[in-house]
Amino acid sequence: MTEPSYLAAVRESYDTVAADYAELVKNPGELDPVSRAMLAAFAEVVQVSGRGPVADLGCGPGKITAHLAELGVSAFGIDLSPKMIELARKAYPGLSFAVGSMTGLEIRDNELGGILAYYSAHHTPPELLPVVFAEFRRTLAPGGHLMLAGHVGDDEHLRPTRAYGGHPVSYESHLLSPDRIAELLERAGLVVTARLVQAPDEGSRRTAATFLARRPEEP
Template sequence: MTEPSHLTAVRESYDTVAADYARLVKEPAELDPVSRAMLAAFAESVRPLGPVADLGCGPGKVTAHLAALGVRAFGVDVSPRMVELARAAYPELRFTVGSMTALEIGDGELGGILAYYTVHHTPPQLLPTVFAEFHRTLAPGGRLMLAGHVGNGEHLCPKRAYGDHPVSYEWHLLPPDEIAELLRRAGLVVMTRVVQEPEGGAKRQAGKFLAYKP
């Protein structure tokens, strides 16, 4: 099967920026109060439910944060270089290379999924496939926290990022209502939706969603 072109772009781009990304991206404890509170609420809700996959885990900082909160968390990322960095930084945790479009996880195996600033790289026409994978791998009652950049349907093509490295990935900034509707169509129930206005140097709105599989 031919790999979707956006996955190739994301893999190559994050392999390129990995070291500077790990250095520049904030630690979870340094995030804004709303982000920290929602991660804490998610951790509390999934702690008794089973293993939690941090999809698009990058260098593993948020995976480790969840683990410190008592969650049985493991990380998955499309970038082999990111996975190498995560394994080196947190050798006690499990990190694997994989894609959100075809997770190597059995049906109903997960108590929770965290997709933290990852799905905005996915073209909108493929989001139903990604959200269907979330639904498939979650156990009944399993929880999802999705967070990322949102907008009014903008399609951005940044040329450089994280230490001024060249990148070829794209950003698709969907309206929060559209994301919530796509989650609903995938069979997930959205419980909480928060839209944060840009502040503290941020340039774009951020959307955060808590949902569960009935």
């Protein structure tokens, strides 16, 4: 599969900001209680299903991957940015991290018990989200679970010029409505089992949404 053109901008941007990103982004224990609870719920349903390991897609410096491992989940991380993976491997040498893209995962069919995409799918142009969600379904085992979280909006396209320590970036963010995201997940063959929308608070300027979904059992 030919690499989508937007990935180069995302890769270069996160390579540039990697060190500052790792310093500035909250540790899981510093997240708000609702976000921590959703991660804990996801970890529990994955463990109960016993379908396989969890892939943390867009894992960045590995903080959430390590948090899942602390919750008892067999987790590994994948990120587009080699610099992010380098930081994750250094910080958490006992866990597995690899460079890769959620548009074309080097993971076998039906291999995963869970997928976490935590504030990482928003750089995907809307027209390519069906490709990404199809990869989620392909790699999840029947009965496997997905947790997708990120900022949402009204089909907004953001083009920041600087981020995380003031470094120049060239990526875009695409903020879709919760209804549209849920529809795309369902079209990909995933059943949305829960949806949580969090209004902006004093620590955030944007609305966020978390989706729990699963791949149906085979008939």
